[in-house]
């Protein structure tokens with residue numbers, strides 16, 4: 001048996017390989033670029049490119065590609081081979097520093113939201129040396145950022161890197177105030193837990209909805225769903241176990257630290273979690289993980305569904321974005337400290353995050369808004385669409401004591417003064433967990449739980465980093481000017497808790513009472529993508545995002561348009577698929593069943609005096625349902641036609657929310673009713689019971 005340690009990272013041009021294949025001088029120069037962002041000399045780029053090519057060709061690679069993350073949320077790649085003609089008619093393998101550093105994909109067909117008129121299709125990709133190159137399917141992949149020639153970000157990586165830089169800058173100012181001057185950089189880390197469904201490929205092939213939209217648009221619930229809670233952490237079926245083992249192996253080869261795997265709540269639902277990594281690398285790895293998950297599934301006769309809501313009636317899939325901030329010296333700034341001073345620093349970062357989440361609820365909400373995710377948020381299976389923070393009882397009590405200026409835990413006699421008095425030693429791993437909170441503190445990190453399973457994690461982290469950077473900046477501005485640091489610190493934390501405690505909620509987020517309560521507290525409830533997305537252009541958000549250099553104003557407006565376009569196009573494809581399935585598959589199948597039953601009646605009646613009560617009742621019911629489906633389909637067709645005439649994107653998104661989606665629900669409900677009374681042998685595609693329990 002091959003040992004994991006032998007093949008782990010074998011397809012990655014990582015530090016080990018760099019050290020082994022580059023000269024000392026080149027290696028050190030590259031490391032400076034990776035660690036400190038110093039510009040890369042072309043001679044160094046040439047040397048790195050040569051070494052990369054040698055290594056890749058040795059491993060059988062014939063092509064290279066600049067791999068990037070356009071605003072579709074997917075990844076893009078264009079492959080070039082290494083070959084170059086030699087004078088003697090043969091070929092040599094070539095790869096220059098210039099080709100490594102910069103690429104010029106024909107960018108005209110990627111969404112840019114008006115940032116780059118399509119006739120000037122000159123976008124370029126720039127190597128991101130902080131994320132290792134790797135080999136996949138005989139191609140050397142070079143992680144890159146994607147910009148327009150005027151410098152606008154056309155992807156999700158550039159703003160992500162900018163947001164990491166913003167938080168680095170502001171956090172360093174704060175650390176300095178606490179006397180921490182030796183820290184050189186601060187980075188955010190993310191561990192994204194990824195949920196997914198596996199279905200049998202032969203069944204998948206028979207469903208147009210799964211093929212076209214990634215989710216079932218029709219389907220009545222089978223007798224059994226997830227109510228027995230027997231799937232969660234249950235024993236893994238052999239076929240799934242084989243898939244998971246194969247998947248782990250492929251991910252490990254790519255240097256992705258796949259760590260945890262288990263069954264999830266819904267039947268056929270599973271989860272994979274890697275060990276956390278620096279945010280931009282975690283983002284690259286998560287994109288790659290999603291791709292490999294789907295590819296490996298095919299080898300096992302399976303299809304991996306990453307849609308947020310593949311099946312109505314059972315849980316959908318999300319992605320938990322475990323997020324923390326740490327220094328280059330390995331200190332996790334979200335870890336409660338051992339000493340009073342460390343605790344004061346921790347509490348300041350905690351206060352900053354509380355304020356950031358409260359001030360920018362809308363940005364966090366819209367960072368996860370997609371047509372698919374709208375089915376989860378607020379559907380009693382995922383966090384509600386309202387943002388709140390879970391801190392656990394202990395931390396909440398600590399904050400409460402600070403706010404009220406009373407001793408915490410009843411031990412200390414005097415008032416609690418941060419950084420001066422001995423602070424309570426609160427336990428590091430808060431044992432109380434809350435699975436219903438959108439943003440939960442879990443001991444030394446926050447878990448942002450609203451992301452959809454197919455979301456790129458970049459958007460959520462861009463907005464989270466930006467919001468926290470903004471508040472850290474406000475705090476640093478204040479504290480740097482303070483005459484008495486400890487007093488100013490104490491007052492600042494106290495005031496922050498007072499002003500923003502409305503965002504803290506430790507109860508059950510799935511409870512309707514919470515939504516009512518949240519409204520009273522003045523928290524935002526942005527139920528759909530159409531409601532959420534326009535807020536990115538609110539003055540306060542534009543000001544904040546531009547002031548930290550995360551986005552330009554043009555980039556913000558372009559993103560709103562792209563995300564809304566994505567929303568309306570997704571739903572429109574779903575609606576059109578529904579009409580197609582209803583007209584060509586479902587209605588004919590039910591009509592055939594009704595007709596066959598009706599002719600059975602005449603046959604029966606010709607040989608006996610039977611009343612045929614059952615058949616008559618059934619045919620009547622089927623006929624009514626056929627009419628109901630036909631009416632609903634016609635309504636949906638009308639909506640689709642009307643939608644085509646709406647040019648303005650905000651109007652289109654509102655139409656989708658208010659007219660198209662309700663019309664789809666109506667058709668689905670009629671068809672699902674018909675399914676429950678139609679003979680299985682007539683039903684035109686595999687039903688839920690087979691899909692959910694058929695692997």
Ligand code: ADP
Pocket residue numbers: 189190191192193260273274275276322323324332444445
């Ligand atoms: P659970 O399901 O209990 O939340 P998992 O083990 O499935 O836990 O996932 C936890 C995720 O959090 C993992 O990806 C893990 O690497 C990540 N994680 C742990 N510590 C940190 C940290 N300090 N910063 C960011 N992510 C972290």
Ligand code: MG
Pocket residue numbers: 193271273
């Ligand atoms: Mg988990």
